[in-house]
Amino acid sequence: MLLFLLAAAVAVAASLAVVLGRNPMHSVLLLIVSFAALAALYIGLDAPFAAVVQIIIYAGAIMVLFLFVVMLLNAHREDEGTGGAALGGRPLAAGAALAIVLAAELAWAVLRTRRAGGSWMGAGPESDGTALQSVRTLGGVLYSEYSLAFEVTSLLIIVAMVGAVVLARRES
Amino acid sequence: MVPLGHYLFLSAVLFAVGTVGVFLRRNVITVLLSIEVMLNAVNLAFIAFGRFQGSVHGQVIMFFVVTVAAAEAAVGLALAIALFRHRESLNPDAFTSLKW
Numbered sequence: 001m002l003l004f005l006l007a008a009a010v011a012v013a014a015s016l017a018v019v020l021g022r023n024p025m026h027s028v029l030l031l032i033v034s035f036a037a038l039a040a041l042y043i044g045l046d047a048p049f050a051a052v053v054q055i056i057i058y059a060g061a062i063m064v065l066f067l068f069v070v071m072l073l074n075a076h077r078e079d080e081g082t083g084g085a086a087l088g089g090r091p092l093a094a095g096a097a098l099a100i101v102l103a104a105e106l107a108w109a110v111l112r113t114r115r116a117g118g119s120w121m122g123a124g125p126e127s128d129g130t131a132l133q134s135v136r137t138l139g140g141v142l143y144s145e146y147s148l149a150f151e152v153t154s155l156l157i158i159v160a161m162v163g164a165v166v167l168a169r170r171e172s
Numbered sequence: 173m174v175p176l177g178h179y180l181f182l183s184a185v186l187f188a189v190g191t192v193g194v195f196l197r198r199n200v201i202t203v204l205l206s207i208e209v210m211l212n213a214v215n216l217a218f219i220a221f222g223r224f225q226g227s228v229h230g231q232v233i234m235f236f237v238v239t240v241a242a243a244e245a246a247v248g249l250a251l252a253i254a255l256f257r258h259r260e261s262l263n264p265d266a267f268t269s270l271k272w
Contacts, residue, residue: 004174008182015186015209019193024201031205038212041182044174045223050231054215057238062208062245069249070201073256095195099188106184114177127226141228142235153239160243167250170257 003044011037024070028063035059046129179220186213200252200262211241
């Protein structure tokens with residue numbers, strides 16, 4: 001429980017800082033902190049492999065890509081002119097209101113499910129989680145039941161790669 | 173053991189935080205980062221549900237979400253670079269015409 005509270009607090013604080021910070025560089029680095037907190041939560045959920053993937057792929061690869069682009073575009077001087085949290089006025093209020101409504105709606109949905117006899121929401125898991133920790137089980141499911149989705153994913157990656165190269169290419 | 177409801181609440185809060193970012197930020201890169209926050213909130217919900225169902229499928233779906241997030245980041249950042257090259261700006265409000 002302590003681990004959960006700690007990791008949850010870090011994740012929420014870091015995510016808020018990501019969203020509200022002015023400097024994209026800080027945002028990217030704080031997002032890595034948030035990912036690390038989520039990885040700790042995954043360990044608490046008996047998903048160590050997911051935690052490792054979160055750190056290596058997400059924090060390691062994807063965030064480096066972001067950092068690279070932030071540096072390439074020299075974007076620290078963002079939010080000038082029309083920009084930023086300095087946006088102010090009606091758009092800011094509308095966005096904040098929409099987000100608060102969304103949060104309230106999600107919380108309401110969770111609470112309602114709990115009240116409507118979803119006693120499993122408040123209880124711990126019935127089963128022991130050690131079976132879920134096995135990478136062997138995970139691989140078995142991934143390469144048998146989800147093999148089609150897995151292959152389609154490789155296609156998606158190729159399309160994304162070609163698309164990225166085409167989009168970022170300098171027109172000559 | 174922490175009950176499932178706690179994880180779902182945390183997931184909802186993180187998702188809302190990401191939504192705030194998408195609505196409020198005026199920088200293409202920060203908007204993409206906010207989308208990553210939202211994807212992570214969903215990942216947390218998947219893994220928590222999987223754990224409490226005693227099945228491994230939540231983790232498998234989390235891997236697919238990570239893959240799609242990687243593809244999304246690659247294409248999104250390529251778009252950001254292309255847009256920056258044309259307009260010298262990362263403000264989404266600068267990109268209002270379809271062709272230039």
